[in-house]
Structure formats: structure tokens, C-alpha cells
Amino acid sequence: MSRDFMQALKGEISSSQQNNFGVDNFDEYRFGKYRDDVKSRPSSFQKIRGFLSSKSGASSSRNEDVQDIRKAIPGVEKFIRLYDAFPEKDKSLLITLLAYQHLGYRKVRLPRNTKAYWELFESAMTLENQSDTYDPHFQNFILSKFNLNPIGPDVKLYYAVIGIVATFLLEQYAYKVDGKNFIEVKQNDIVFDLGACWGDTALYFANKATDGGKVYSFEFIPRNVELFNINLDFNPQLKPIIEIVDRPVSDNSNTIVYYQDRGPASKISLTPFDGQTGSTTTISIDDYVIDNNIDKVDFIKMDIEGAEMSALRGAIKTIKKFRPKLAIAIYHSMDDMADIPNWILDLDLGYDIFLDHFTIHAEETVCFAQVR
Structure with a gap:
């Protein structure tokens, strides 16, 4: 199974190299207005490129694979056991998350980034009373009062749209x-x-x-x-x-x-x-x-x-x-x-x-x- 993990990770990283996402893969609700100069490449990016250009792959030994990927992503061997333990759909998510952590938002799109996900934000905004707000003195957040009763929970609170989506809708x-x-x-x-x-x-x-x-x-x-x-x-x-x-x-x-x-x-x-x-x-x-x-x-x-x-x-x-x-x-x-x-x-x-x-x-x- 360790070979399956390494091949899946290398495949995800390799297939992501040509991507060049922008505002469509950037969360303005969380990080504010998108800018082209927002840092997108983690420090491990060059090491990942080295891993891809190495001989690691179907023709290499397991030990060679492990050594190559270790150089690119230190500690990666700890994920092999998890890959084996997770159910099938979670294996795929783990691989995508690891690629995202090391390549950034310009190269990897996470599975939540769908039309249905963004429609949840629109739904959350229908529950918001923007005339009743609270300043938590945290980053650029101004919290509105939400009444969640129309979607089921008999709950009212000051919160942000992004939090309503995460906690109550997702x-x-x-x-x-x-x-x-x-x-x-x-x-x-x-x-x-x-x-x-x-x-x-x-x-x-x-x-x-x-x-x-x-x-x-x-x-x-x-x-x-x-x-x-x-x-x-x-x-x-x-x-x-x-x-x-x-x-x-x-x-x-x-x-x-x-x-x-x-x-x-x-x-x-x-x-x-x-x-x-x-x-x-x-x-x-x-x-x-x-x-x-x-x-x-x-x-x-x-x-x-x-x-x-x-x-x-x-x-x-x-x-x-x-x-x-x-x-x-x-x-x-x-x-x-x-x-x-x-x-x-x-x-x-x-x-x-x-x-x-x-x-x-x-x-x-x-x-x-x-x-x-």
C-alpha cells in the first residue's frame, strides 16, 4: 500500500503543475480581496519539482521512492499508515490536501471548491441581518446577527457568513x-x-x-x-x-x-x-x-x-x-x-x-x- 500512496501523491503533484488558478480558487471571505501578488507557493515548491524530476516511479524501488519523497516532503512516511487506514474517499482527500499544502492555491483545487459550496454562502446571506452588527476587533471581520430558524436550527448569533457555512450548513x-x-x-x-x-x-x-x-x-x-x-x-x-x-x-x-x-x-x-x-x-x-x-x-x-x-x-x-x-x-x-x-x-x-x-x-x- 505504501507504493499506492507514493504513486497517488506523485500523480496528484505532477498533474497539478500546469494549473494556474487565481481568484476562482481564492477565498475572499476568509482572506480579503484577491491580489495577483498574494503569496501562493510554499517554501517546499522547488523540492517538489526536484521530486518530480527524480527517477521515482514505477521503475524505482520502494526505498528510492521513500528517499525521494522524503526530501520533497519531510515526514511524509507518517502519512502512509493513515492512507492505509482511511476509507477510499478519504485517501483521495489526503493526497489532495498534501499536494495543496506543498504547492498552494494556484496549483491545487480542493474538492470543496464547487458551485454547490458557493451557493451555501448565498443561502447564509439570506439569514443575515446586516443592520445588527458586532465588531470583534479581529482582522477585517464585522459580524452580523443571524437567525438560523428558516433552515432548521432555532439559533440566533453574531457571526460571519463563512462561519455559518462551516458550522451550520456544512x-x-x-x-x-x-x-x-x-x-x-x-x-x-x-x-x-x-x-x-x-x-x-x-x-x-x-x-x-x-x-x-x-x-x-x-x-x-x-x-x-x-x-x-x-x-x-x-x-x-x-x-x-x-x-x-x-x-x-x-x-x-x-x-x-x-x-x-x-x-x-x-x-x-x-x-x-x-x-x-x-x-x-x-x-x-x-x-x-x-x-x-x-x-x-x-x-x-x-x-x-x-x-x-x-x-x-x-x-x-x-x-x-x-x-x-x-x-x-x-x-x-x-x-x-x-x-x-x-x-x-x-x-x-x-x-x-x-x-x-x-x-x-x-x-x-x-x-x-x-x-x-
Whole structure:
């Protein structure tokens, strides 16, 4: 199977070389107005060209293939096991994501970039009240108030169109098979929502878990928590289901963390720094579960800006005991993309792993896992 992986990756990279996408493969909702001078080639581009011009291919040995592709994409061998573990459609997505990470948006078009995807943005805008806005002081975002009732969820919140599409229309934290949810939060589920930000995922999960469930939402940046609470007040029917835990999650509890509050762009450090606006202490999921006498955990979602691996290590007892469904962001680094799914497999708890991606750019790749 390793030969299948390497041939698929080389084929994807080779077939992408002549592409020259522009604004049609650039997300202006996320990155602002398109410019021709936007950087599009990652630093590995020349190494990839070298890989393509090498003798790697059907006539080369496996060892030669591995050495050639290692030079082009360091650490790539960690993906071979994942390629074997993923279902067929996710294998193809993995290959495309790896090519995108190393060639950029001018060369590789991700599968989400379809007419149907952009129609979701048009649908989201019909739910928007642009006369009622909120400034989160984050990049160029001005948030509008959305009423999602016309599409089903009885949810109101300040948010951005791009977020409404990801969280509520694409359902970023539900894995689908043939268009139907296969891994998702269900009624009465106990959910751990790590990286809750402005509360969109908490509201999404609470709407699914309903009165019999509970959502523990971990968010400690004060500016984010302020807007989270505003969004909770818009939804009194869901507010009792959601509990905000204003501590960062890690592998150990009670480690001091220093931060500069810039909303979703906040700076976080384990040592004091100039410009910091506050400090707090970490909590591990295992300690939180024990301290609060939580007797079941059904679903764990994480998107915590590259701290997912540490948080998973701090949740290992919880995962082993309850074997919850997992939805873990793996797009913050290439190491995360390989190491997190491999860590889940190494638990040897009977988890099957799955992969999905929810934008036309490098962000929002999620590894799903469920015990078979």
C-alpha cells in the first residue's frame, strides 16, 4: 500500500503543475480581496519539482521512492499508515490536501471548491441581518446577527457568513457518508467543545444534544467569552445546556499561561511577555472529568490552535474509559495532520479514523474517529 500512496501523491503533484488558478480558487471571505501578488507557493515548491524530476516511479524501488519523497516532503512516511487506514474517499482527500499544502492555491483545487459550496454562502446571506452588527476587533471581520430558524436550527448569533457555512450548513463537526451524518452529536450526548471561541459550535452541539445532553465549552480569552455570552443570551432555550469553562486545556493542570487578548488572534505563552493582558491556569480533560463527577463523555471536539496533541494526552484516561466520538482539527501543522490520527490509532481502542475538509484553502481539516 505504501507504493499506492507514493504513486497517488506523485500523480496528484505532477498533474497539478500546469494549473494556474487565481481568484476562482481564492477565498475572499476568509482572506480579503484577491491580489495577483498574494503569496501562493510554499517554501517546499522547488523540492517538489526536484521530486518530480527524480527517477521515482514505477521503475524505482520502494526505498528510492521513500528517499525521494522524503526530501520533497519531510515526514511524509507518517502519512502512509493513515492512507492505509482511511476509507477510499478519504485517501483521495489526503493526497489532495498534501499536494495543496506543498504547492498552494494556484496549483491545487480542493474538492470543496464547487458551485454547490458557493451557493451555501448565498443561502447564509439570506439569514443575515446586516443592520445588527458586532465588531470583534479581529482582522477585517464585522459580524452580523443571524437567525438560523428558516433552515432548521432555532439559533440566533453574531457571526460571519463563512462561519455559518462551516458550522451550520456544512456541519463541520459531523462526518458524512453518502450525504448522511455518520459521526455526529446526538440527542442526550455529553459533549466537550474545546476551542469554543464565540459560541457557534456550542450552540450547534446544544441544538443537537437537546435538554438531555450537556456541552462543556472551553474558552478562556476574555474578548471571546464576552461575545460567547452575548450569543448565549440570544438563545435562552439552549443556554442551560451549555457551560463555559474559562481555562485553557493541556496535558497537565495548573500550569500558568500568559496571554494578550486579541480575540481569535490572541497571543499565548508559558512565560511572561511584554504586552500581555492576563494570565490563567490550564486544566486537563481527565482532571476536569474527575473534579466534576462527569459519568459519561460521548463526543470530543478540538480546535485549539495547535494545542490539540497536548489536550489529547491530557484526555487519555477519559478516552480510554468512555471511548467517545472524536472530531479533532489537524490543520495547524503538517505534524498534527499525521501525528494526531496516528496517536488515535496507537491507542488500540478499536477506533476507525476518517478525514474531511471544509474550506477551499488550507484551514479546517478535521480527523474524525469512532469505535467500530
